Structure formats: structure tokens, C-alpha cells
Amino acid sequence: MQIDKIEIIPIQIKLTEPFVISKGPLTHARNTVVKIYTKDGNYGIGECCPYRTIHGETQQGTVAAGKDLAQLLIGDDAREIRKLVKKIDKTLAGNASIKAAFDMALYDLNAKASGLPLYRYLQGDNDKKIYTDMTVSLLEKSKMARKARQFVDDGFPVLKVKLGETASKDIERIIAIRKEIGMELDLRIDANQGWNYYEASQALDGMAELNIQHCEAPLAAGDFIGREKLRAESPIPIMGDESVFSHQDAYRNLAIDAIDLINIKLGKSGGICHAMKIASIAQAAGVYCQVGSFSETRLGITALTHFAKAWDNIIYYDLDSPLMQSEDPILGGMVYQKDWEVTLDDTPGIGADFDPLFLNKFEKYLVE
Numbered sequence: 025m026q027i028d029k030i031e032i033i034p035i036q037i038k039l040t041e042p043f044v045i046s047k048g049p050l051t052h053a054r055n056t057v058v059k060i061y062t063k064d065g066n067y068g069i070g071e072c073c074p075y076r077t078i079h080g081e082t083q084q085g086t087v088a089a090g091k092d093l094a095q096l097l098i099g100d101d102a103r104e105i106r107k108l109v110k111k112i113d114k115t116l117a118g119n120a121s122i123k124a125a126f127d128m129a130l131y132d133l134n135a136k137a138s139g140l141p142l143y144r145y146l147q148g149d150n151d152k153k154i155y156t157d158m159t160v161s162l163l164e165k166s167k168m169a170r171k172a173r174q175f176v177d178d179g180f181p182v183l184k185v186k187l188g189e190t191a192s193k194d195i196e197r198i199i200a201i202r203k204e205i206g207m208e209l210d211l212r213i214d215a216n217q218g219w220n221y222y223e224a225s226q227a228l229d230g231m232a233e234l235n236i237q238h239c240e241a242p243l244a245a246g247d248f249i250g251r252e253k254l255r256a257e258s259p260i261p262i263m264g265d266e267s268v269f270s271h272q273d274a275y276r277n278l279a280i281d282a283i284d285l286i287n288i289k290l291g292k293s294g295g296i297c298h299a300m301k302i303a304s305i306a307q308a309a310g311v312y313c314q315v316g317s318f319s320e321t322r323l324g325i326t327a328l329t330h331f332a333k334a335w336d337n338i339i340y341y342d343l344d345s346p347l348m349q350s351e352d353p354i355l356g357g358m359v360y361q362k363d364w365e366v367t368l369d370d371t372p373g374i375g376a377d378f379d380p381l382f383l384n385k386f387e388k389y390l391v392e
């Protein structure tokens with residue numbers, strides 16, 4: 025399985041409406057697709073969605089880095105995933121987003137070559153039931169309450185609410201949503217690092233009785249000491265997201281009891297190879313995890329669903345990014361059922377691919 029050529033394709037999909045988090049709005053998914061071909065004519069496909077405010081990576085940057093990484097892998101044996109991931113990490117620090125697209129393509133290629141769906145290649149089973157949440161953007165409180173109402177009417181089993189402005193406004197937002205939808209449905213919240221310690225403390229105390237499942241990223245990613253203090257006092261479990269890119273980050277947060285839960289994203293860990301290490305550390309620590317994404321298409325979300333099927337301690341699922349996109353360019357892959365269960369079939373590999381007609385609309389960079 026000698027790597028013969030690699031294609032890097034930057035794509036763009038308009039969102040149905042701006043997706044707003046505390047760091048600002050997103051109007052388009054500007055993702056980068058990586059296709060790794062072997063000499064025998066097979067290929068694996070991966071995708072990443074660089075968020076400049078979270079990764080420090082841009083789409084142009086992922087294309088440039090992707091061309092370098094492609095150069096590095098030509099002629100190598102695609103079966104040696106760990107060796108290739110190590111080589112990539114040795115050559116380029118950071119850049120988790122583009123690394124994830126390469127890792128995803130390598131896993132797709134290897135699972136296809138084994139004739140196995142990716143979840144089975146990762147020793148998972150397809151009996152595990154997975155239901156996605158739906159996310160309410162950070163807007164004015166009455167708009168958020170209306171959106172929440174709409175998503176409840178659509179049948180979503182749990183909602184995720186974007187916060188992280190000021191404690192008092194954010195408490196009002198959750199009160200407005202609870203007034204609209206009642207107290208029963210689980211809500212999870214995500215401040216995307218928008219609060220300082222005092223605001224976070226006030227916000228979480230103010231929401232103690234509002235049935236909040238957990239809170240993602242209350243504080244700046246680097247504020248380990250603040251998170252340790254906050255987590256000890258918080259009535260709501262704290263989930264590490266932007267503070268957990270790597271397995272070392274996971275261990276550092278858990279070693280000082282700074283988080284209760286971890287949000288694993290392939291676009292943060294640099295792909296499946298390293299995400300397994302995070303899930304392992306969490307499992308050893310008795311810590312449950314969520315899987316989440318940036319604005320990947322159904323391709324990236326299908327890969328993530330396969331990964332989630334392989335880990336018992338992954339129990340929360342934030343797989344809604346394709347639902348926010350104005351077009352679905354993916355053939356095959358995960359299916360959203362009426363009750364928002366996310367299901368997979370047994371097609372070998374990720375089992376999803378980009379429609380070639382869609383990819384042909386964009387510039388392709390070929391390295392061989």
C-alpha cells in the first residue's frame with residue numbers, strides 16, 4: 025500500500041444561517057479535503073475544518089501545510105499509520121486540524137483495505153445507540169428561546185446552548201429558554217472560553233437549578249488554575265474542550281481535577297490515532313466523554329461516529345454540524361433518523377465520500 029499521490033482540496037459550503045459562538049459568527053464552512061491514493065489505485069479520504077479562533081489555523085494555512093505533509097508521505101507505506109502520524113508530528117508542531125484530515129484518510133484507506141467498516145476496524149460495535157444534540161447559537165435571548173422551541177418541536181433529544189458573553193445575560197438566556205421549553209429536556213451549555221473566573225462562577229451558580237447537564241469551556245483554554253478552582257465549586261460538571269487538544273492536555277487537566285468530562289474532537293487531537301489516547305486516559309480516570317466537531321460535513325461526522333462506536337466511555341454526542349449547512353455534498357455515510365439517532369451501515373472504511381461533481385467546483389492541489 026505505497027502512497028502514490030495526494031490531493032488537497034479546499035472547499036466552501038454556506039451555512040443556512042450564521043453559527044454564532046462567543047468568539048464570533050461563522051457564515052461558511054471552509055474545509056480542506058485530503059485524498060491519499062496508493063499505487064494499487066485505492067484512496068482514503070479525510071476532511072478538516074480549521075477555526076482560526078480555536079486552532080490558529082486558516083484554510084489557506086491548511087492547504088500550505090497539507091502540501092508539505094503530502095510531500096513527506098509520498099512513497100511511504102499507508103499501513104503504518106502510527107509511524108506516519110509520528111513522522112507528521114515530528115515535522116510539524118501544532119496544526120491539529122490539517123493533521124486530522126491526513127489521519128482520517130489513512131484510517132479510511134486501511135479500513136477499506138481490510139474490508140471492514142471503520143468502527144469495526146477500531147474494535148467497536150454497531151449496537152451502540154448514538155443520538156445527536158442540536159446547537160442554539162449565541163443570540164439575543166428571545167431569539168434563542170424561539171430557536172430552542174423549534175428544535176424541541178423537531179424532536180431533538182437534547183439541546184446545546186452557546187453562551188459566554190456576560191454571566192447575568194447568559195443566566196437570562198437560559199431562563200428564557202427554560203420558560204419556553206420547560207424544565208425536562210436536557211440542556212448542555214458551552215461558553216467557548218468567553219467568561220473569566222468570576223463570571224463563570226456567577227453564571228454556573230445562577231444556573232444550578234436549571235437542569236444543565238454540563239458546561240463546556242467556561243474559561244480560557246490555558247487557565248488551568250482557574251478551572252481547578254471553578255470545578256471544585258461548580259454545581260454543574262465542567263467539560264474540557266478547547267483546553268484538551270492532546271492526550272497530554274487531558275492528563276494535565278485530570279491530574280489537577282480541573283475538569284469532570286472531556287469533549288473529544290478529531291480536529292483537535294490531530295485525528296483518530298491521538299483521539300484514542302485521550303479516550304484511553306479518560307477511561308482509566310473513570311471520566312466520560314462527548315464527541316464534537318467544528319463545521320465538518322457528513323464525511324468528517326461519519327468518521328467521528330465510527331470512532332464513537334468504539335468507546336464505551338463516550339456517552340454524549342454533538343454531531344449537528346451538517347444540519348447547519350445549506351448543501352450536503354456527501355454520498356453514503358451516517359444517516360440522521362427521525363428521532364435523531366445517527367446510524368451507520370457496514371460499508372468498508374468511513375463509508376462516505378464527497379460527490380465528485382461537488383469537488384470538481386474547487387481548485388485541486390496534486391502532490392505526487
Ligand SMILES: [Mg+2]
Nearest residue numbers: 214240241265
Ligand atoms: Mg465546545
